[in-house]
Every structure is written in C-alpha cells, then in structure tokens.
Amino acid sequence: MLGSSRKSRWGLRGFALGYLALLLLVPLGMIFFRAFEHVGPALSALTSPDGLHAFYLTVLVAAIAVPLNTIFGVGCALLLVRTEFRGKALINAIIDLPFAISPVVIGLSLLLVYSQTGWFGDWLNANGFRVAFALPGIVLATIFVTLPFVVREVVPVLHEIGDEQEQAARTLGANWWQTFWRITLPAIRWGVSYGVVIATARALGEFGAVAVISGRIVGQTQTATIWIQQEFQNFDQAGAYMGAVVLALIAVSILIAMNLFKRKEAT
Amino acid sequence: MSIIVENASKRFGDFVAVDDVSLTVPDGSLTALLGPSGSGKSTLLRIIAGLESPDSGRIMIQGNDATAVPAQKRDVGFVFQHYAAFKHMTVHNNVAFGLKIRKRDKAEIDQRVNELLALVHLDGLAQRYPSQLSGGQRQRMALARALAVEPKVLLLDEPFGALDAQVRKELRAWLRRLHDEVHVTTIFVTHDQEEAMEVAEQIVVMNTGKVEQTGPPRELYEHPKSEFVMSFVGSVNRLGSLFVRPHDVEILQAPEPGADEAMIEHMVHLGFEVRVELVLAEGENLWAQITQAEAEQLEIEKGQIVYVRPSRARVFDRDGNASGDGRPTTLQAA
Numbered sequence: 001m002l003g004s005s006r007k008s009r010w011g012l013r014g015f016a017l018g019y020l021a022l023l024l025l026v027p028l029g030m031i032f033f034r035a036f037e038h039v040g041p042a043l044s045a046l047t048s049p050d051g052l053h054a055f056y057l058t059v060l061v062a063a064i065a066v067p068l069n070t071i072f073g074v075g076c077a078l079l080l081v082r083t084e085f086r087g088k089a090l091i092n093a094i095i096d097l098p099f100a101i102s103p104v105v106i107g108l109s110l111l112l113v114y115s116q117t118g119w120f121g122d123w124l125n126a127n128g129f130r131v132a133f134a135l136p137g138i139v140l141a142t143i144f145v146t147l148p149f150v151v152r153e154v155v156p157v158l159h160e161i162g163d164e165q166e167q168a169a170r171t172l173g174a175n176w177w178q179t180f181w182r183i184t185l186p187a188i189r190w191g192v193s194y195g196v197v198i199a200t201a202r203a204l205g206e207f208g209a210v211a212v213i214s215g216r217i218v219g220q221t222q223t224a225t226i227w228i229q230q231e232f233q234n235f236d237q238a239g240a241y242m243g244a245v246v247l248a249l250i251a252v253s254i255l256i257a258m259n260l261f262k263r264k265e266a267t
Numbered sequence: 268m269s270i271i272v273e274n275a276s277k278r279f280g281d282f283v284a285v286d287d288v289s290l291t292v293p294d295g296s297l298t299a300l301l302g303p304s305g306s307g308k309s310t311l312l313r314i315i316a317g318l319e320s321p322d323s324g325r326i327m328i329q330g331n332d333a334t335a336v337p338a339q340k341r342d343v344g345f346v347f348q349h350y351a352a353f354k355h356m357t358v359h360n361n362v363a364f365g366l367k368i369r370k371r372d373k374a375e376i377d378q379r380v381n382e383l384l385a386l387v388h389l390d391g392l393a394q395r396y397p398s399q400l401s402g403g404q405r406q407r408m409a410l411a412r413a414l415a416v417e418p419k420v421l422l423l424d425e426p427f428g429a430l431d432a433q434v435r436k437e438l439r440a441w442l443r444r445l446h447d448e449v450h451v452t453t454i455f456v457t458h459d460q461e462e463a464m465e466v467a468e469q470i471v472v473m474n475t476g477k478v479e480q481t482g483p484p485r486e487l488y489e490h491p492k493s494e495f496v497m498s499f500v501g502s503v504n505r506l507g508s509l510f511v512r513p514h515d516v517e518i519l520q521a522p523e524p525g526a527d528e529a530m531i532e533h534m535v536h537l538g539f540e541v542r543v544e545l546v547l548a549e550g551e552n553l554w555a556q557i558t559q560a561e562a563e564q565l566e567i568e569k570g571q572i573v574y575v576r577p578s579r580a581r582v583f584d585r586d587g588n589a590s591g592d593g594r595p596t597t598l599q600a601a
Binding site: 164165167168169170171172173174175178182183186187 | 316317318337338339340341343344345347349351352353354355364365368369409412413415416
C-alpha cells in the first residue's frame with residue numbers, strides 16, 4: 001500500500017513537473033537561449049532609441065497606473081468591507097469586470113469614447129487634450145486592466161482583521177485619518193503590497209488593450225510588449241528575444257517579491 | 268451625576284436591542300450591566316461609548332449631552348472582550364497610542380506609560396508584541412491603554428469573557444483593587460452573575476433590551492423585583508408560583524407543621540457546601556444548599572425520606588413582579 005502510494009506520488013510529481021516544463025519552462029528557456037545566441041545585435045536593438053523609449057514608456061505607465069489603482073483599491077476595499085450601502089453588490093461585480101473582459105475589447109471601448117470620432121474625443125481635442133493614441137489613453141487602458149488586483153487582495157485581509165482595533169483607536173481619540181494611517185494601513189500592509197506587485201506585473205505585461213488605444217506609434221506610444229512584437233514581425237528576432245528576456249527577468253523578481261509578501265502576510 | 272442614559276432605544280432591523288432604557292451611574296462607581304446574551308447590555312455600553320448611536324434618547328456624561336459627540340471626543344476608555352490589541356505595535360506603543368494622538372511630549376508619554384505598565388503589572392514587557400503575551404496580559408495591556416488618556420469613564424465589554432476560569436478569577440479581584448486606586452467611573456458588561464456580584468457596587472440587570480432592576484448586589488439578591496432577577500441572580504427553586512433559594516430550604520427529620528415529605532435523590536459534596544437534591548411526593552424537584560456540618564448533624568443520606576419547608580419564599584404575580592416577600596410558607600401552598 002505504502003509502496004504504491006509512494007509510486008503514485010512520484011508519478012503525480014513527474015506529471016506536474018513535465019506539464020510545467022513543456023508549457024512554461026522550455027519556451028522561456030528557449031527565449032533566453034536565443035537572446036544570448038546573438039548578444040551583440042540583440043543588445044544594440046534593445047538600446048536603440050526606440051527600444052529604450054518603449055521600456056521607458058512601459059515603466060512610466062506602470063508608475064502612474066499602479067499608485068492610482070492602489071489608492072482606489074484600498075479606498076474601495078474599505079468602502080466594501082466597512083460600510084453598508086445600496087448598490088454594494090453592483091460595485092463588487094463591476095470591479096471584477098476587467099478579469100472577465102478581453103483586453104482588446106477594453107482597448108476598443110476606450111477608443112470609442114476617447115478617439116476623435118468618439119464621445120468626448122472632439123471636445124478633448126478642441127481643448128488640447130489627446131487621450132487616444134497618446135500617454136493618457138495608455139494609462140487609462142492600464143488602469144482598467146489592473147483595477148481589481150489591489151481591491152481583491154485587501155478585501156479579505158480587512159475582513160480578517162475585523163474592526164475592533166479601529167474602534168479601539170477611535171475611543172482613544174484618533175480621527176478617521178489617524179485611525180486609517182496608524183491602525184488600518186499597517187494591519188493590511190502585506191495585502192496591499194501583494195496587490196501592488198501583481199498589479200505591477202500585469203501593467204508591465206499588458207498588450208491587448210494598449211495595442212488598440214496607443215496607435216503603436218514608434219518611439220512615441222510604443223510600449224515594451226508592442227515593441228517586442230514589432231521587432232519580431234520585422235524579423236529582428238534577436239532584439240525581440242532580448243526584450244522578452246528583460247520582461248521575463250522583471251517578472252521573476254516580481255514572483256520572488258510576491259512570495260516574500262505572501263509569507264509575511266501569513267505570519 | 269456622572270453618566271445618565273435617558274430613554275435610549277436602538278434597533279437592528281427588526282430586532283430591538285435596547286428598548287427605552289434609562290439609567291444613572293453615580294460618579295466614581297463600579298457598575299455591572301448584567302444579563303443573558305441578546306439582552307442589550309453590550310449595545311447599551313457601545314451607545315454610552317459612542318460606538319453606536321441610539322435611535323432615540325439621550326446620553327449625558329458628567330452633565331454634558333454627549334449624544335451627538337463622536338466616540339473619539341467622548342473621553343471614554345473602552346476595553347473589548349477580545350482585547351483589540353494593536354498587533355503591529357509593542358506593548359509600550361499600544362499604551363502610548365492615545366497620548367501620541369493627543370501630541371503629548373515624549374518624556375511625559377514615556378513616564379506615563381511606565382507608570383501604567385507598573386499599575387497593571389506589565390513592567391518589563393514594554394518591548395514585547397501582543398502576540399507574545401498571554402490572554403490575561405493582553406487584557407491588562409488593553410486596560411492600561413484605555414486608562415492612559417485619563418478617561419472620564421471606563422467601559423469594559425465582557426472584559427474577562429475570553430479568559431480561562433483561573434485567570435478570570437484573579438483579574439476580577441484585581442479590577443476591584445484597581446478601581447479602588449484609580450476611582451474612575453466604571454461600567455462593565457457581563458453575563459456572569461457571580462462576576463457581577465463579586466466586582467460591582469451596583470448591578471443593572473437587563474433582559475430583552477430593558478432594565479429589570481438596579482441596585483447593590485445584596486439588594487438584588489434579597490429583594491428581587493421580578494421573577495427574572497430572582498432566577499438570574501443566584502440559584503432558585505421554582506415550585507409552581509413559589510420561588511425558594513436553595514439555602515432557604517429547611518430539611519427536617521420528623522414531620523412538622525408546614526413541612527412536606529420529600530425523598531433525597533442525590534447528595535453532592537462540594538467541600539464546605541453540600542447540595543441535597545430532593546423530589547417531592549408530587550414529583551417536583553428541588554435542591555437544598557446546606558453546610559457540611561448541617562448535613563452531618565442531620566445524618567441524612569441518599570434514598571432517605573425527609574421533611575422540607577421553605578424558611579423564606581417569594582411569589583411573583585402574572586407579570587413576574589414581586590407580590591409576596593420573604594414570608595414563611597408551605598411548599599404545598601404553591
């Protein structure tokens with residue numbers, strides 16, 4: 001009995017590892033291999049003005065979108081957990097919308113509203129704002145796709161810590177802001193950090209929505225993922241692989257950070 | 268004139284938690300709100316603290332109308348059943364919290380925190396985190412934290428409810444002594460009548476959102492105004508409409524006027540006290556509480572036929588209010 005269960009356990013492990021290797025590790029490994037096969041041209045493609053600009057834009061967009069979503073996410077989680085109001089179920093459902101909708105659809109819908117032929121496009125244009133095919137549109141698209149992450153991480157933590165600590169702080173004379181800053185935020189900090197990290201990962205890797213709304217203007221509205229795809233299409237594969245390697249390395253460090261935060265949260 | 272509650276009511280949906288309650292808690296007193304779960308005692312305490320707002324009625328704290336004053340401006344200390352310790356702060360910072368909010372200077376805060384930690388016997392544990400303390404230590408820390416801001420009123424919501432029996436006993440005695448030292452007007456909520464009797468100077472008995480009776484422990488025990496108070500405060504035998512305390516059941520060896528025949532079903536020896544469980548001829552059960560010496564003198568044992576009569580009994584009318592008081596009567600009269 002013991003022997004057979006041990007055998008089946010090894011069998012399961014082997015299957016799980018094989019599956020992951022085939023689907024994730026081998027293809028990713030190949031990218032690393034290819035990128036370093038032609039290091040010289042790959043690096044020069046990556047460090048070309050267009051390549052550098054694409055990565056700069058990606059980081060800039062994440063640096064704007066993620067903090068905004070963090071503030072929104074924490075506020076929204078507090079609203080959902082600590083207050084009672086009509087329409088709470090609706091807000092709860094809407095927050096999950098970006099999980100369900102394809103990013104391409106998100107990009108298209110933003111285009112419908114903000115492009116020159118869209119709802120506010122004309123008005124925005126007349127007042128000197130460009131949203132579609134410009135930085136604001138990319139930021140909007142990224143905010144949209146990363147909307148649920150912080151909320152969904154913080155809500156269960158808020159439920160778990162309960163509101164007695166906050167009530168105690170109030171009876172000790174703390175106002176709303178002092179209670180939030182000194183009691184609530186430290187108590188949910190690992191949940192928030194975890195949410196921020198996955199939102200960042202998602203923001204850096206976003207392709208579909210940004211591809212539609214950005215107009216893919218080389219050196220202007222091209223983000224890292226779009227630049228990689230373009231390099232690949234232009235048969236400049238070494239550059240594409242090197243770009244992919246950089247994104248993959250960022251992803252790996254994010255994975256490590258996620259695991260650290262998860263462990264901190266558990267303690 | 269310290270805390271006055273006037274006609275306070277609070278509903279949660281269809282449930283009436285507090286039903287038109289009026290109450291006066293004298294300055295510097297130690298008062299217990301006693302009642303079964305769902306009697307509204309915790310809600311009333313939270314209304315006094317400002318953590319709940321009453322649907323109607325008024326709260327006066329030291330002569331000022333506090334009904335519309337938010338919790339953070341009421342100057343009350345509140346202690347929760349599950350401690351509500353700030354988990355990410357050391358014991359020192361937990362106790363210092365209210366003083367830091369009030370922007371006292373650091374030297375003053377340190378001195379006050381050290382004094383309070385000495386008062387609650389936690390000196391030496393200032394740099395620990397709440398997770399490194401026992402339940403009793405956490406609750407004493409919570410008390411020090413509440414006392415740090417020198418509140419006008421100290422409110423404790425089932426403060427010992429989450430602790431085990433031994434620690435609970437110690438902390439009760441300790442709370443009494445603390446109150447003798449600090450003298451802050453204190454209200455604590457409990458469902459444990461023994462705890463209320465042991466600690467409080469005044470007990471407010473609550474049932475289904477209303478105040479049943481208010482008075483010193485002894486008065487509640489000896490002159491309960493209602494059936495509920497008599498059965499909730501102390502043990503009681505119920506025989507028809509007659510209420511008899513177990514220690515008011517007299518056991519006799521021979522028939523006497525007014526005494527009824529009963530059989531001893533069981534005897535429980537609890538050291539000094541002996542519980543005699545009896546069954547009357549009509550099949551009704553009751554128990555008597557006698558001392559070990561009395562039991563020996565009577566030479567009674569299980570299975571024996573004896574004669575019992577109440578030395579004191581009480582009758583309540585249809586609404587459960589006191590109508591007969593302490594007169595000797597026969598059990599048959601019930």
